[in-house]
Each structure stands twice: as C-alpha cells, then as structure tokens.
Amino acid sequence: MIHFLFFSLLATSPSPQQGIVYDDFNTPFVLTETPRRIISLAPNITEILFALELGDRVVGVTRYCDYPAQALEKKKIGGMVDPNLEMIQSLRPDLIVGFRGNPLGVLNKLRTLHCPVFVLNLGSSLDGLFQTIEKVGRVTRAEDPAKTLVTDLKEKHQAIRAALRNVPKKPKVFLSVYGQGLWTCGEGSYLNDLLVQAGGVNIAGHIPRRWLQLNREQLIHENPDVVIIMAKDKERFFQAGESFRADSRLKDVRAVKDNSIHWLDENIAGRFGPRLIDALAAVARILHPEMFEVRK
C-alpha cells in the first residue's frame, strides 16, 4: 500500500500546490485539482462558498440554503441531518463540504463511496469563523478570495469595536436562541463571543456549556437588562416576546419591565458564516444605540 502510494505520487509528479489539509475532525484531505463540482451540506457553508465567489462551482446545496438568492436555484440534496446519498452521488461531486450537525454516519458512508468529504466544526468565536473561511478557501483552492473576505470582515469587526470603545456600562443580556423554552448559549459558544464583542454580558456566559436551557428561576435571579430573541421572522419574534411579557412570574425582570425585548434575525446570527459580522453589528446597535447615533 505504502509503495503504491509512493509510486503513484512519483508518477503524478506533484505540483507545488498539492498537499494534505486536515479538516476539523482530523480527517486528512488530499488537495489535487481545483474542485469544480462542490456540494455544500449546510447553509453557512453555502454562504461562505458564495462569498468566495465559488457559486458557479456549487452543484448541490441543502433545502435550507436560501442565501444568497442564487443558492435557491441549485439542486437540493436533502437537509442537514438527512442529506440524500443518491442525490449527492448523481451530482458527481469532486468536493463535499460538510459541517458539524451532518450525521457522522452519512459522512463516513460518503467517504466509503469515494466522495472527497471535508468537514468543518462549529467554532467558538468570531476568530474561529475567520479560520473556517480560510479553511474553506484552502480546500476549494480559493485562498486569495478567502484572504480578501477575511480582511474585509476583520475591518468591519474593528470598526464595530472602535465604536464600542467607551461604552459606559455593559448591559446584562439573555439571548433566547430558539424563541422558546429559555434555550440560550453558554461559555464556548460563538454566540456568547458575539454578545461579549457587542459590549454585553451574557447572563449564561459563565456556564460551561455551549447550549443550555436556563431555568426560569435563574432568569429571574440574573435579572437581565435586555432580552434578545433569535427568530426567523418578526411574527415568530412577536410570539416569543409575548411569552415573556405574558408570563406574570417574569414581570419583575428588568428587561420585561422596561420592555427591552429585541429581535435578532436568526438567518444571519444562527449561521456560522460571513453574515455573522452583520449580526454583531445588529447586537451592538441593540445594546448600545447611543454609540452608533453619535457616529452618524
């Protein structure tokens, strides 16, 4: 086997760009030619691919990939947890970019069917996002567009940080991630990083779990100044907001008393992709509107 590999490497005389990259689950991936038929197994991956101007090379996406609009025209290979093996095969991909949340069984199965699979993990911060973008750039041989995109995102990031430099007080925030059931983000989640970067204090930020369900008692005890609800649209946000306002047990929570309940678009904040920076800006504006008005 080793001999075979050795000779086949000699035979193909590797070009300088050839090499092996490891994906986020330490599976080696051999870079050969520029992939021309890419399948994305997650909405955030699709967004990254399109942001790297690889849209023309994407041949398949999940049914949840709705951004940018061109992604809607691509062939659907199923969902994130139920990608269809046949559909994927029929598109003859030369690169499948997966993401945490895709079932490991399916990814391994694809590998046994000789599909090149590269899987990325959910990062724990904005910096992690930049690394994810660079990795996608490397595996798609789009290193330069990736560099440009990351530089651009970092500039926006810096601008937001600069605007927040002299915030007088950091409000305590409860971020509702599902709109119901008091699910929120704890230490080590990228949304926690987002709240901190936006000049807030996450009331669940000290709990060492990425995603957790807060108890109503804890919510009352922590007494957040602001409640932010992630929802797909305004209507769902309104319903979720009602569940806070209508709950008499929460009436003394500061955010409820001041009606400081805000909407965060799940489509941008819920995806570990380039639009996360817009989510950061949105949260920063919710928490510190005054800092942004001054700048106008």
Next chain:
Amino acid sequence: MKPGRKRVTFSITLLLMLAASLLLSLLIGAVRTSPTDLWDFLLHKDQTYRTIFFDLRLCRALLAFLVGASLSLSGAILQGYFQNPMADPFVVGVSSGASFGAVLCISLGLGAASAFGFSLQSLFAFGVGFSLVSMVYLLSQTQAVFKVETLLLTGIAAGAVASSLTSFLLFLRSDSFEQAVFWLLGSFTLADWRQVGMVAPYLALCLLVAQWLAKDMNLLVLGDEMAQSLGSPVARVRRIFLAVSTLLAAVSVSVSGVIGFVGLIVPHWVRMIIGPDHRYLFGLSALTGGTFLVLCDLLARTVLSPTELPVGIITALFGAPFFIYLLHKRR
C-alpha cells in the same frame, strides 16, 4: 389443493415477488432513473450509476431482505417457543434490549472493536437481548398457568425499560438526534456491504439450525411433557431456539436499529397460507419477511423523497393494526 402443491405455488409466487421488489428497489429512488439507465450501467459500468445502483440501492435492498428474513425467522421461532401467536422479537423485548446493548457498546467507546471474530457491538446486543428475553420468560412462567397476557405485558415492560435506557444513553451524547431515531425506529440509510456480509452468515447458520430442529418445534407445540415423552430433548431444544431467535434479532438490530412488528405479522401470514408445520414455516417466513421488508424500505425512502422515513414507522403502520386485530380475535 394439496398442502404440498400449495407450498410450491406459494414459494414460486414469493420468489417472483422478491425478484420484482428487488428490481423495483433498483429502479426507484431519490434520483430519477429509468430501466435504460440500469441497462446502460450494466453495459458501460458508469461509475456514478454503479454507486447508485450497486452500492446504494442493491446493497440496501439486500440488507433489508436479510434483516426482514432474520426478524421473521426469529418471530416464527418465538411464536412456537412461547406457544403464543403474539410473540415477536419486538414484543418480547429482545429488539429493544439488543438495541440498548449496541448503544451501550458505542457509548463505552467500543463501537468498532471486535472479539472472537464477532463485532463487539453484536455481542453486546446479543448479551443484553438474551438476558432480557430469559428474564421475560422466567417471569412469565412463575404463574401456574402460562398466560399470554403475562408474557406480553412483561415483554412490553422490559422493552420499555430498555428503550428508555437507550434514550438516556443517547441523551448523554450530544448531537445524537439522528442516532436516536436510528436506534429506536430503525433505518437502512447507511447500509453497507460489510453489514450484508455480516448478517448473511448468521442468517444462514440460524436457518440451518432452525430447520434441523423444526420437527422438535412441531412436538413442542403439543406441550413440553408430550414432546419429552415423544423423545425430544425439550430443555436443550428450548435453549437452542431461544439463543437462535435472540441471535437473529440482535444481529438485525446491530445493523439496522429496532424495526418492530415484522417478526409478528409475517409468520402469521405464512401460517394462514401453508399451515403450522414448522418444517416449512421457518424457511418461508424468512423469505416472506425479507421480501416484505424490501418493500417497506422502498416505501420508507420514496414516500417523502428525498427525505427518508425510518423504516420502523412503516412496519409499525402495517404491524400495529394487525397486532390489535390478533388481540381482538383471541377474545
């Protein structure tokens, strides 16, 4: 019609149906393919079509066949063993126990390990399944009269405990929603040639043993004393049958999760057609069950295509009403 002729006719019909359902499984799927595509593949060996027809559809259909056959054989044995038409690996709790064993093995980080040439996962599945069914048997025997209801209730309770333990283990592991669905409702989505290679020899072996002891099973139906006096080594026969039926269920579960009711309804259909003689019942139940599960899996992967349903939902949809019908008939 003479019973012999009837069996021959039934067998031929079954084989034709099996061939038809395998062909349908090859032709129908999430990707639209026509018979000409299949023909093209056979002629030109196109790599993509090879993967779709051969590695995905055929492999999956064969695994479904093997699992369906194993579960039905297991059910046919258990029904004879308990002298109870309601018995089936799912109802007496073997399947859920085996599923718990398999998940326990994975949770201990031993999912890929093997011992004595068996995958450790199947050994765990067998071990837990066997202990569970033995327990159910002992509990349901403690009463002077062997009551159908006691067996069913004990089995269902034991199965519920095993399922909740499975859910608990899966809950401890993050990102396990699709795993939970797999282990609790069964699926052939990830069917693999290795799994086909693993199940086939077990099924062959168990079928041979069952066939070899089929006459003894016919005697057991007359009652243990009668069987003993007619020269059947009852205790040993019983042990072997229990082991064989559990092994079949455990191996099935470790490749496809829990698929309920196949082992219950299929032996009934076969018995209605060819009568209760176990010398024919075992083999034909396996054949019928295999064909039945191939068709169920075809439905599971096409009804909501490209989304796939867990095949256990389909079998339960057919099986549960039948179960109720049987209960009603007994009253």
